[in-house]
Amino acid sequence: MGSANGLVNVQSNQPLFSFGVITDVQYADIPDGRSFLGVPRYYRHSLLVLQRAVKKWNHRRPNFIMNFGDIIDGFCPKEQSLDAVKKLVMEFDNFNGPVYHMIGNHCLYNLPREKLLPLLRIHSHNDHAYYDFSPIPEYRFVILDGYDISAIGWPKDHPKTLKALKFLNEKNPNSDKNSPNGLVDLERRFLMFNGAVGKEQLEWLENVLSDATRLNQKVVVCCHLPLDPNASSREALLWNYDEVMEVLHRYSCVKVCLAGHDHKGGHSVDSHGIHHRVFEAALECPPGTDAFGCVDVFDDRLSLSGTDRMKSTEMIFCR
Numbered sequence: 001m002g003s004a005n006g007l008v009n010v011q012s013n014q015p016l017f018s019f020g021v022i023t024d025v026q027y028a029d030i031p032d033g034r035s036f037l038g039v040p041r042y043y044r045h046s047l048l049v050l051q052r053a054v055k056k057w058n059h060r061r062p063n064f065i066m067n068f069g070d071i072i073d074g075f076c077p078k079e080q081s082l083d084a085v086k087k088l089v090m091e092f093d094n095f096n097g098p099v100y101h102m103i104g105n106h107c108l109y110n111l112p113r114e115k116l117l118p119l120l121r122i123h124s125h126n127d128h129a130y131y132d133f134s135p136i137p138e139y140r141f142v143i144l145d146g147y148d149i150s151a152i153g154w155p156k157d158h159p160k161t162l163k164a165l166k167f168l169n170e171k172n173p174n175s176d177k178n179s180p181n182g183l184v185d186l187e188r189r190f191l192m193f194n195g196a197v198g199k200e201q202l203e204w205l206e207n208v209l210s211d212a213t214r215l216n217q218k219v220v221v222c223c224h225l226p227l228d229p230n231a232s233s234r235e236a237l238l239w240n241y242d243e244v245m246e247v248l249h250r251y252s253c254v255k256v257c258l259a260g261h262d263h264k265g266g267h268s269v270d271s272h273g274i275h276h277r278v279f280e281a282a283l284e285c286p287p288g289t290d291a292f293g294c295v296d297v298f299d300d301r302l303s304l305s306g307t308d309r310m311k312s313t314e315m316i317f318c319r
């Protein structure tokens with residue numbers, strides 16, 4: 001980029017900070033398999049993807065790593081769940097810096113929240129998994145708990161489980177609540193493997209966003225579940241993505257939303273100029289291929305350098 005005196009402006013090419021990204025590792029010590037729709041899944045190889053990611057991150061030295069959830073798979077034999085999560089967390093910890101984890105549906109198939117959250121070092125009140133942090137004064141990261149209202153992860157008789165089951169019964173008439181059969185268009189998100197952001201969390205989100213506005217911070221919202229139908233399959237969306245988006249749209253500090261869960265990945269810019277990037281899954285990388293990335297953060301954009309199946313993406317702020 002040139003400047004008025006003809007010298008190259010090196011400053012604008014220097015990121016403020018960087019962070020590594022990976023999602024849906026879904027490790028299990030079991031043979032390769034397929035998704036319900038027949039997409040191959042490589043449960044053991046995904047560990048190698050993570051190991052190669054850590055090696056590359058240690059070379060490139062981003063400031064921190066973000067894991068977008070589903071650290072192990074639901075098919076992991078349940079007597080191995082605890083050790084498998086510990087093993088994967090240790091692999092992440094081979095990175096020379098902080099690692100921030102999110103929960104996903106597959107984490108919750110394996111372990112209840114009270115066991116899972118300490119292992120992932122998620123210290124939120126009442127077993128919730130939403131939190132925020134500020135890597136530099138100019139930026140705020142907001143991590144949403146997409147399984148706050150969910151039929152998985154809470155005790156069977158917990159009010160949140162009962163609320164989620166009631167909601168699913170109203171919205172999805174199939175006996176298999178993971179089946180979208182007969183559901184039309186956006187209704188196809190009303191599946192048991194998804195969830196919602198509850199009222200208290202929405203209030204917390206509003207408070208964080210108004211605080212970020214006061215501090216003149218730019219906000220990156222992260223959630224295992226995607227928030228924008230144009231970046232994701234209908235079947236992968238947060239149940240109340242529309243309620244969350246209504247809040248995000250009212251705060252111009254929100255620049256980018258990042259997610260996992262929809263394994264093929266996606267990117268969109270919504271009606272209010274917020275970028276939505278859903279990352280490609282590590283689990284679905286055929287042997288020898290990868291899906292992870294490094295995001296350089298600037299004043300006016302996020303720049304994702306993806307490896308192999310993770311597509312590189314420029315996210316220039318539009319608002």
Ligand SMILES: Nc1ccn([C@@H]2O[C@H](COP(=O)(O)O)[C@@H](O)[C@H]2O)c(=O)n1
Pocket residue numbers: 034035036037176178179180193235
């Ligand atoms: N189109 C679909 C997708 C999924 N299901 C149900 O969800 C379960 C999990 O799906 P995976 O792709 O992660 O294996 C699956 O066992 C089905 O019960 C579905 O019915 N229709």
Ligand SMILES: O=P(O)(O)OC[C@H](O)CO
Pocket residue numbers: 105106193233235236261262263
């Ligand atoms: O979480 P999974 O692996 O069961 O898959 C979720 C789907 O990709 C959502 O469409």
